[in-house]
Amino acid sequence: MIRATYHVETPCPIAEVAAMMAGEQSAGTFVRVEGETDDLRARFGATVVTTEEIGQSEVPTLRSAWAERKGLTGPRGIFRVVIDYPEDNVGVNLPTLASVVAGNLYDLGEVTGLKLMDVEVTPEYRARYDQPSMGIAGTRASVGVRDRPIFGTIIKPNIGLSAEEIAGLVGRLCEAGADFIKDDEIAGTHPHAPVDARIRAVMAEIRRYRDRTGKLVMMAFNITDETDAMRRHADLLAAEEGSCAMVSLNWAGMAAVQSLRRHSPLAIHGHRNGYGGMGRHPLLGMGVRAYQMLYRLAGIDHMHVHGMGGKFSDLDEDVTDAARHCLTPFLAGDDRVMPIFSSGQWAGTLPHTLAQVGSDDLMFLSGGGIMAHPGGPAAGLVSLRQAHEAVVAGVPLADHARSHRELAQAIATFGLKG
Template identity: 60%
Template sequence: MREDRFRATYLIETPLDPAKVAEVMAGEQSCGTFARVEGETDALRERARATVEGVERLEAAEAPSLPNAWLERRGVGGPWHRARVVLEFPVANVGANLPTLASIVAGNLFDLGEVTGLRLESIELPPAWRRRFPLPAQGLAGTRRLTGVGQGPLVGSIIKPNVGLSAEETADLVARLCEAGLDFIKDDEISANPDHAPLARRIPAVMAAVRRHQDRTGKRVMVAFNITDETDAMRRHADLVAREGGNCVMASLNWCGFSAIETLRRGTDLALHGHRNGYGAFSRHALLGIGFQAYQLLWRLAGVDHMHVHGIGGKFAQADDEVIASARDCVTGLAGEVDDRVMPAFSSGQWAGTAPATFAAIGHTDLLFMAGGGIMAHPGGPAAGVESIREAWEATARGEPLEEAARGRPALRQALETFGAR
């Protein structure tokens, strides 16, 4: 791939010739349309047109994955060919413009009449161009520095109940979770600035509890306040977090949008915890939407520091293989010699018993391991829940089976007995 071009890979389904459809895709997303137009000179096409770099035919389907009125009007039927298509686009068509990049690699492609399925699988950028976009303010190294966790996974939890607690009740819960030994605490994605616990009250109350804990123990717990809102409000909330001594904010990426996250990134050096809620709408259909490699790359260009990947054996629909690949994507550098890795955040149904499978799958501990019920519902209380997770990760690092490690370790044993039969 040349330094002046970037690459996108797609999975397509069509009853037409996939090679011809690939050319339609390249034209649609650069200088062309269904017919050559006035002003579309050979020189302009040479400079600005996307090119087809590969078409790999895959096994055909017996039926279309999605309805298509354009094909139906023309009486076009199967077989429905599937293919992997690689396109390259000129960097100059985009500049350092993230929303435009997203509209080029995705945009109207999902609506093309020629396809009965299309999925953006991955994006590859030349390193020099990637560095024109924001880098993570903290990333892996900064998150470890801010929490004082030099090695091993960061152990975190989520405020539960999700909603309904007052600002003062939330602060009391955070105080108990700090005492339990957590490294990281986050708001739930559905609790941002509710009437019963507005951020203007909740941030000072929670941070007072965090500071008291730090004064007693020297441990600075990272709290990700959910500041999801319109752009100006998010900036105000981030400023309040900084004034109160906080070091992290969270935003629901899909509902804030690229521009809002980029603006937030420019305005603060707080760690930006990117929550992907709603991603299933983009990803769960095999022949529609956006794969996680492409998705996380776009949000990393906006400057996030953490990305949710769900969890091994979790409560959501994603297969473990997808979770593993997502975590690896987060710690794969995009910018050559510049460290732009972000912290993969594991959550959803995680507990002490999922530690061995997580480590076996990804082979490292540069991760945020979050458990809600696995900590809060532990029969020994939250402190025992945290202890059980730390004991599980320590045993995993030693190569010791959890059943053996649980002998003489009540917190881990209770976790295995309580959650292991689920």
């Protein structure tokens, strides 16, 4: 079975609404039609597992013309609804799976709020879908980091630099000690820096650094595009000895990401920009666990989860839940993906992040925290490693900073809170 959990707001009896949801997404109707036998319903009909009231709303979250025509204007309940869908209704087809667990449910007239919170599958069913090429272990092996988080940064300014200027910046960041560098999500195939030119120029710098030091810095090139173009970009990146392709998941789409996974062994760095549009409202869209499960079935290796104490709207518990979901295996092998922390992150936000997640298996990206460090990018990266040393030693960050200049400079610049 494929299990989906929803939060549903409705003015109608929840048993009727849940049955309608199950019928809409399996048999296709809540009334018997010609050819719909008992055996067919038993095999292919979805099953309502539980319904539980979790709140009340005095006014509808979303307008429904259907409810207004019925005069259903009074208080409404908010419910947690769990439905099981037969695997045979989907087979192995990721877009169809998404259509089954979500699809037309958002449009039901009886519903004035609905959010898909979680999607769970059996290990056997999970194994039928694509898995990470590198995942956590492969990413660590590629960058040569095993006993701490992977520290990295983002190309700044986001756009405007030529391919050669970007390559020069990447070379300096390699020398500064970065494990990982990424394009911004708005970096595409610009006239001033086409993606193929960026790949060739930047990888030449990365190879030079590798040949001299033995360390291969992982660079996530943003190859987001239509599917055939992404395949071409991935082929060029692999030919240039690159290891990682970044994709804006929401705008490329699940099927395109899945096609890229099947085409290339590169690590797929999943950027979720735009997720706030489907995730921020408590009664509309898709929760992070459901969202991440669908893209994990597409075979991504890394997943952005935003950051704690940063510049975005996420609550710490939301970021923690997203990261822990990334670190949860869903089959007998290791299909975990590496959570990527970014947005306003610096040495001062690292201890709380590690405490909340309970693991070093993460990538910690600092833009300003590295690039704007008063001692320069190398000192910014050192400050991150010093912060991790303090965590391992169980020493408060401020105390550790007394004998570690780069960390002290970071605290003086960015301001330690709490």
